[in-house]
Amino acid sequence: MSSELLKRRSVVARVLRDRGDTLVVTGLGNSSYDVAGTSDSAHNFYLWGAMGGAAVFGLGLARAQPGRRVLVITGDGEMLMGLGSLATVAVDAPANLGIVVLDNERFAETGMQATHTARGVDLAGIARAAGIADACLVRTADELERRMETLGAAKTTTFTVIKVSSEPNPTALPPRDGPYIRSRFREALLGAAAHR
Amino acid sequence: MSADWPTQIFEELKSADVRQVAFVPDAGHSQLIRLCEAEPTMHTVTLTTEEEGIAMLGGAWAGGQRGALLMQSSGVGNCINMLSLQQEYRMPLFALVTMRGDWGEFNPQQIPMGQSTGPVLEAAGVLVYRCDDAALMADTVRHAAALAFNTSRVVAVLIGQRVVGAKNFFK
Numbered sequence: 001m002s003s004e005l006l007k008r009r010s011v012v013a014r015v016l017r018d019r020g021d022t023l024v025v026t027g028l029g030n031s032s033y034d035v036a037g038t039s040d041s042a043h044n045f046y047l048w049g050a051m052g053g054a055a056v057f058g059l060g061l062a063r064a065q066p067g068r069r070v071l072v073i074t075g076d077g078e079m080l081m082g083l084g085s086l087a088t089v090a091v092d093a094p095a096n097l098g099i100v101v102l103d104n105e106r107f108a109e110t111g112m113q114a115t116h117t118a119r120g121v122d123l124a125g126i127a128r129a130a131g132i133a134d135a136c137l138v139r140t141a142d143e144l145e146r147r148m149e150t151l152g153a154a155k156t157t158t159f160t161v162i163k164v165s166s167e168p169n170p171t172a173l174p175p176r177d178g179p180y181i182r183s184r185f186r187e188a189l190l191g192a193a194a195h196r
Numbered sequence: 197m198s199a200d201w202p203t204q205i206f207e208e209l210k211s212a213d214v215r216q217v218a219f220v221p222d223a224g225h226s227q228l229i230r231l232c233e234a235e236p237t238m239h240t241v242t243l244t245t246e247e248e249g250i251a252m253l254g255g256a257w258a259g260g261q262r263g264a265l266l267m268q269s270s271g272v273g274n275c276i277n278m279l280s281l282q283q284e285y286r287m288p289l290f291a292l293v294t295m296r297g298d299w300g301e302f303n304p305q306q307i308p309m310g311q312s313t314g315p316v317l318e319a320a321g322v323l324v325y326r327c328d329d330a331a332l333m334a335d336t337v338r339h340a341a342a343l344a345f346n347t348s349r350v351v352a353v354l355i356g357q358r359v360v361g362a363k364n365f366f367k
């Protein structure tokens with residue numbers, strides 16, 4: 001069963017393959033390691049905490065940068081802590097915001113405890129009920145391909161839950177100095193205005 | 197003579213170039229919220245819990261826009277862990293907190309959080325300024341916002357119930 005599940009590193013590599021100048025926000029823990037390990041960039045904002053805040057961090061960023069695509073990549077546990085933020089995002093609905101949840105049905109970072117999604121909670125269904133109409137669940141490589149073909153050109157907020165295996169990956173830590181992460185990001189995005 | 201204090205706060209937010217305003221409503225903020233919602237240069241977002249606003253305005257500043265978070269003192273209790281975002285990445289956050297559990301309070305349940313609002317924020321490293329006199333509001337807000345955005349610090353202005361007026365439960 002678990003051998004049929006997608007592998008999170010290759011999922012993230014596919015999601016970010018044609019990212020261009022997309023701004024990427026990562027939820028804490030494994031999601032940030034996946035992004036650092038496959039597509040490190042000054043256009044990545046790695047969160048090392050702020051659990052439950054990744055989607056709304058993406059919302060503020062998307063509103064500040066309406067001309068850029070913003071993609072939040074986070075875990076099921078992180079997203080579950082911010083369920084209310086799905087309502088907030090759904091109501092504001094910036095066209096340039098996408099949220100991808102790497103759903104391993106586990107709090108992997110803290111010892112593989114089962115999350116609510118392992119027990120039937122449907123994150124894509126919650127997002128859709130909150131009003132994010134373009135919300136879907138991806139289980140296979142084919143479904144991932146089809147989803148990725150449309151995601152980059154989406155004209156509304158999107159929400160994509162991708163079921164992934166919980167098997168561990170080689171360590172790929174992003175930088176962890178907060179001021180470095182934010183200055184690298186802001187300089188790449190804003191140039192000299194980053195220091196005004 | 198001078199405008200009322202919510203209008204003065206609004207003018208200060210505008211001149212500080214605040215572009216995103218996030219809030220869980222408090223009655224004491226209702227006029228300011230209406231002014232911000234009517235202002236085309238400001239994007240307003242209603243939150244389900246105050247901590248969302250901390251993360252949202254972190255994203256806004258990362259993207260080059262300043263924000264303000266409006267909440268009631270009870271909302272401070274929802275924010276503490278999320279504040280480590282601004283603290284650890286050294287990003288500004290400007291919060292306006294209308295006090296409950298304060299001068300003339302009627303509802304006993306507002307007392308514990310209201311009385312610990314200042315100490316809890318300070319324990320989390322937030323720079324806290326209190327305004328209990330409407331005549332000092334514009335000056336307080338202007339300088340607190342300048343401090344936040346000039347030095348990338350987390351700054352909160354606590355607006356006392358003496359200014360807001362105690363909530364009337366007998367309408």
Ligand SMILES: Cc1ncc(C[n+]2csc(CCOP(=O)(O)OP(=O)(O)O)c2C)c(N)n1
Pocket residue numbers: 027028029030031049051074075076077078079102104106107108109110115277
């Ligand atoms: C407020 C808060 N509570 C708990 C933790 C501990 N914690 C760190 S990562 C994590 C699990 C994250 O799960 P998920 O987002 O599914 O990521 P995964 O490791 O499974 O990819 C938890 C509970 C924390 N960092 N912050």
Ligand SMILES: [Mg+2]
Pocket residue numbers: 075076077102103104105106107108115
């Ligand atoms: Mg998980």
